[in-house]
Amino acid sequence: MENKVSAPVDNNVFKKVVSHAKEYGFVFPSSEIYDGLQAVYDYGQNGVELKNNIKQAWYKAMTQLHDNIVGLDAAIFMHPLTWKASGHIDNFSDPMIDNKDSQKRYRADVLIEERAAEMEGKGLVEEAKVLVQKLARLLEAEDLKGVQELIINEKIVCPVSKTANWTEVRQFNLMFSTQVGSVAEDASTIYLRPETAQGIFVNFLNVQKTGRMKIPFGIAQIGKAFRNEIVARQFTFRMREFEQMEMQFFVRPGEEMKWYNSWKEARMKWHQAIGIPASKLKFHDHEKLAHYANAAVDIEFEFPFGFKEIEGIHSRTDFDLKSHQELSKKKQQYFDPEINQNYIPFVVETSVGADRSFLAVLCNAFTEETTGEGEDAKTRTYLKLHPALAPVKLAILPLMKKDGLAEKAREIYESLKFDFNVTYEEKDAIGKRYTRNDLIGTPFCVAVDHQTLEDNTVTIRHRDTMEQERVPIAALREKIGEAVSLKRILEKLM
Numbered sequence: 075m076e077n078k079v080s081a082p083v084d085n086n087v088f089k090k091v092v093s094h095a096k097e098y099g100f101v102f103p104s105s106e107i108y109d110g111l112q113a114v115y116d117y118g119q120n121g122v123e124l125k126n127n128i129k130q131a132w133y134k135a136m137t138q139l140h141d142n143i144v145g146l147d148a149a150i151f152m153h154p155l156t157w158k159a160s161g162h163i164d165n166f167s168d169p170m171i172d173n174k175d176s177q178k179r180y181r182a183d184v185l186i187e188e189r190a191a192e193m194e195g196k197g198l199v200e201e202a203k204v205l206v207q208k209l210a211r212l213l214e215a216e217d218l219k220g221v222q223e224l225i226i227n228e229k230i231v232c233p234v235s236k237t238a239n240w241t242e243v244r245q246f247n248l249m250f251s252t253q254v255g256s257v258a259e260d261a262s263t264i265y266l267r268p269e270t271a272q273g274i275f276v277n278f279l280n281v282q283k284t285g286r287m288k289i290p291f292g293i294a295q296i297g298k299a300f301r302n303e304i305v306a307r308q309f310t311f312r313m314r315e316f317e318q319m320e321m322q323f324f325v326r327p328g329e330e331m332k333w334y335n336s337w338k339e340a341r342m343k344w345h346q347a348i349g350i351p352a353s354k355l356k357f358h359d360h361e362k363l364a365h366y367a368n369a370a371v372d373i374e375f376e377f378p379f380g381f382k383e384i385e386g387i388h389s390r391t392d393f394d395l396k397s398h399q400e401l402s403k404k405k406q407q408y409f410d411p412e413i414n415q416n417y418i419p420f421v422v423e424t425s426v427g428a429d430r431s432f433l434a435v436l437c438n439a440f441t442e443e444t445t446g447e448g449e450d451a452k453t454r455t456y457l458k459l460h461p462a463l464a465p466v467k468l469a470i471l472p473l474m475k476k477d478g479l480a481e482k483a484r485e486i487y488e489s490l491k492f493d494f495n496v497t498y499e500e501k502d503a504i505g506k507r508y509t510r511n512d513l514i515g516t517p518f519c520v521a522v523d524h525q526t527l528e529d530n531t532v533t534i535r536h537r538d539t540m541e542q543e544r545v546p547i548a549a550l551r552e553k554i555g556e557a558v559s560l561k562r563i564l565e566k567l568m
């Protein structure tokens with residue numbers, strides 16, 4: 075009797091996911107031949123497909139399913155005053171501290187939070203709470219000396235040097251800057267955008283007027299953002315160059331909470347629609363609100379290293395448009411014909427990291443299944459990706475090259491390549507080819523055998539169950555096409 079277990083074989087899952095991502099062409103360290111660049115990653119041949127499919131699922135869910143949401147692709151570089159208005163020049167910083175012995179840099183708040191987590195782990199729940207509250211008070215009062223004293227009093231040491239030989243705590247702005255212009259004297263400092271949202275705000279009136287948009291309406295955008303994160307860890311969870319999928323929804327002042335609540339639910343639904351089980355997702359309300367928000371919540375996913383944010387939903391009030399109006403001296407108002415009034419709209423933002431969503435999908439899909447027991451035990455590793463997200467939808471595999479099977483298989487490949495991402499493979503035994511496809515999450519493999527030559531049927535092998543069924547070649551386009559269509563995701567959202 076076979077003994078099936080779908081739980082991970084050990085608790086080192088995250089390490090396994092990271093090496094799987096590298097080994098099977100999903101994610102590579104950037105410029106690896108030079109030993110990589112910290113917190114920067116490249117997406118390989120399978121990673122780019124998976125990421126593009128996630129982005130498509132998001133973009134279509136926003137724009138195609140809502141007749142009042144349109145897209146935008148704003149430039150990464152923006153006028154420097156944008157970042158003054160948004161508050162990033164003055165507020166977008168983290169407190170950092172260096173250990174003089176190891177020369178390692180840390181986020182001062184994270185060192186204290188980690189100490190609190192340690193305390194909690196030892197059952198000192200109350201003490202941990204007091205520590206976190208102390209930290210919050212010091213940060214609120216911008217008392218950096220106090221934060222340093224807290225680190226010293228708590229006897230927190232550097233994990234590398236094991237000493238408490240700390241520098242003072244300094245604020246560190248997370249924006250990358252560069253010079254624009256070819257002549258140094260003429261050059262002026264500009265920033266790589268730390269969020270895509272501002273590209274939407276500065277185009278609010280352009281889109282509203284040219285698209286004759288009526289409030290409420292939204293603008294959705296996918297694009298790169300850059301943050302000089304002090305502590306960049308946990309693979310693609312925290313990168314210095316990453317991609318955001320953001321939607322700003324412009325509403326009538328006073329109606330923002332209604333929209334905030336409805337977007338909260340809609341976004342939770344989306345994560346589930348792309349295949350993440352509800353049990354691995356939760357809301358986390360912000361205790362300390364950002365300078366621009368009157369309500370904020372995170373959607374967290376249960377990574378192997380714990381529940382962590384993948385998306386933020388923020389009620390941003392009229393903060394951004396109002397600041398841009400003040401600094402640019404250009405009115406950012408909307409005339410609402412229904413109530414016969416001019417106003418600066420309020421904004422509800424949904425902001426999800428494409429890379430974090432990708433990582434969540436990958437962690438969730440990574441499956442190790444053991445069959446048999448003792449010496450007969452065999453482990454099958456595969457990616458249980460939603461078929462619409464899988465990099466390759468269908469692999470066409472001739473049982474052998476000879477007897478005209480290769481030609482027949484090629485013929486099928488040629489006829490389906492216009493419909494979805496299909497591959498053709500003839501090298502190695504068919505079992506090995508199934509395994510290779512399991513490892514990259516291909517939902518369907520088609521085997522072409524001698525019977526195919528006689529009756530034009532093939533066997534479809536299903537990734538998750540390994541079940542096989544015989545179907546006519548003529549049925550493949552519709553059968554596979556239906557199963558791998560993004561429609562399967564989108565229809566769960568209505």
Ligand code: ATP
Binds near residue numbers: 312313425
């Ligand atoms: P964190 O608290 O983890 O730094 P944040 O609250 O600063 O995140 P937001 O500014 O709300 O993040 O950005 C929205 C989304 O952008 C996040 O939910 C996350 O998915 C993504 N994101 C933010 N910073 C990074 C990063 N350094 N690397 C990858 N994704 C990121």
